[in-house]
Amino acid sequence: xxxxxxxxxxxxxxxxxxxxxxxxxxxxxxxxxxxxxxxxxxxxxxxxxxxxxxx
Amino acid sequence: xxxxxxxxxxxxxxxxxxxxxxxxxxxxxxxxxxxxxxxxxxxxxxxxxxxxxxxxxxxxxxxxxxxxxxxxxxxxxxxxxxxxxxxxxxxxxxxxxxxxxxxxxxxxxxxxxxxxxxxxxxxxxxxxxxxxxxxxxxxxxxxxxxxxxxxxxxxxxxxxxxxxxxxxxxxxxxxxxxxxxxxxxxxxxxxxxxxxxxxxxxxxxxxxxxxxxxxxxxxxxxxxxxxxxxxxxxxxxxxxxxxxxxxxxxxxxxxxxxxxxxxxxxxxx
Numbered sequence: 667x668x669x670x671x672x673x674x675x676x677x678x679x680x681x682x683x684x685x686x687x688x689x690x691x692x693x694x695x696x697x698x699x700x701x702x703x704x705x706x707x708x709x710x711x712x713x714x715x716x717x718x719x720x721x
Numbered sequence: 722x723x724x725x726x727x728x729x730x731x732x733x734x735x736x737x738x739x740x741x742x743x744x745x746x747x748x749x750x751x752x753x754x755x756x757x758x759x760x761x762x763x764x765x766x767x768x769x770x771x772x773x774x775x776x777x778x779x780x781x782x783x784x785x786x787x788x789x790x791x792x793x794x795x796x797x798x799x800x801x802x803x804x805x806x807x808x809x810x811x812x813x814x815x816x817x818x819x820x821x822x823x824x825x826x827x828x829x830x831x832x833x834x835x836x837x838x839x840x841x842x843x844x845x846x847x848x849x850x851x852x853x854x855x856x857x858x859x860x861x862x863x864x865x866x867x868x869x870x871x872x873x874x875x876x877x878x879x880x881x882x883x884x885x886x887x888x889x890x891x892x893x894x895x896x897x898x899x900x901x902x903x904x905x906x907x908x909x910x911x912x913x914x915x916x917x918x919x920x921x922x923x924x925x926x927x928x929x930x931x932x933x934x935x936x937x938x939x940x941x942x943x944x945x946x947x948x949x950x951x952x953x954x955x956x957x958x959x960x961x962x963x964x965x966x967x968x969x970x971x972x973x974x975x976x977x978x979x980x981x982x983x984x985x986x987x988x989x990x
Contacts, residue, residue, distance in 0.1 A: 667765055667768045668768055669764075694779070697776070697779060697780075697783075698779075698783055698787060702780055702787060703787075703791070706783075706784070706788070707845060707849070
């Protein structure tokens with residue numbers, strides 16, 4: 667999987683490294699700002715912080 | 722050309738058995754053998770596990786640091802709306818139904834150096850980024866107590882950093898201050914206990930004596946949150962009793978005076 671990504675990226679290795687870092691940053695930002703806030707309400711350790719259901 | 726074809730035939734003659742593997746190893750593989758496929762699968766599986774581990778660690782980091790940031794931002798917005806809220810409340814009359822999710826009061830815990838805007842309502846939506854006041858629908862008798870009045874001003878909050886994370890550090894005698902449109906109410910912690918989620922009597926008008934629920938004598942404050950941390954099997958309950966009421970004209974009580982500048986800045990925005 668990671669090997670495939672490395673092979674698909676164009677250019678010599680410094681370019682590949684740079685592209686990899688950009689990819690990693692983009693994925694991390696997407697998770698942090700969009701995916702995690704979206705799935706957070708469904709996490710069991712948040713639900714039911716109070717005893718009155720739907721109150 | 723001759724060399725490669727030779728090598729090819731050489732490999733072929735050796736067959737795909739495991740016996741020839743060790744000698745063949747230094748040469749670059751040209752054909753996919755069963756071993757290559759097996760290694761590919763194992764490697765792919767390992768990479769998946771590795772990725773899943775990274776994702777979970779990253780999510781854990783978000784739960785601790787990212788949410789604190791979101792909470793702070795949301796609190797800033799609520800603080801801006803709080804003064805307006807109080808004015809509207811006056812216009813609409815004190816008995817008017819509060820808007821769910823809107824700001825209700827300000828809560829200070831000087832010993833933990835924490836303060837929040839408390840919203841109306843305790844649904845998941847309401848208390849996502851701030852503590853929420855148990856409204857009329859959420860308490861027995863259907864009549865929630867306003868801050869400072871005889872009865873039980875109950876507030877729920879998540880056990881997340883930025884909200885009620887350190888609530889277990891409170892000790893008896895520690896002060897909790899609630900600010901509404903007119904007064905500062907100082908409460909002192911009188912009891913800390915852990916209950917199961919179905920023990921809803923902790924937010925009753927008189928959690929210590931159910932017979933007084935119709936006509937509560939004591940002015941209490943109750944904070945509820947998850948226990949243990951990042952789990953929801955129990956609830957941590959803090960009970961506090963009113964010790965002092967101070968009109969806003971007289972300024973902030975001394976116990977929270979050092980928290981004033983931030984508050985005023987937030988209110989002035």
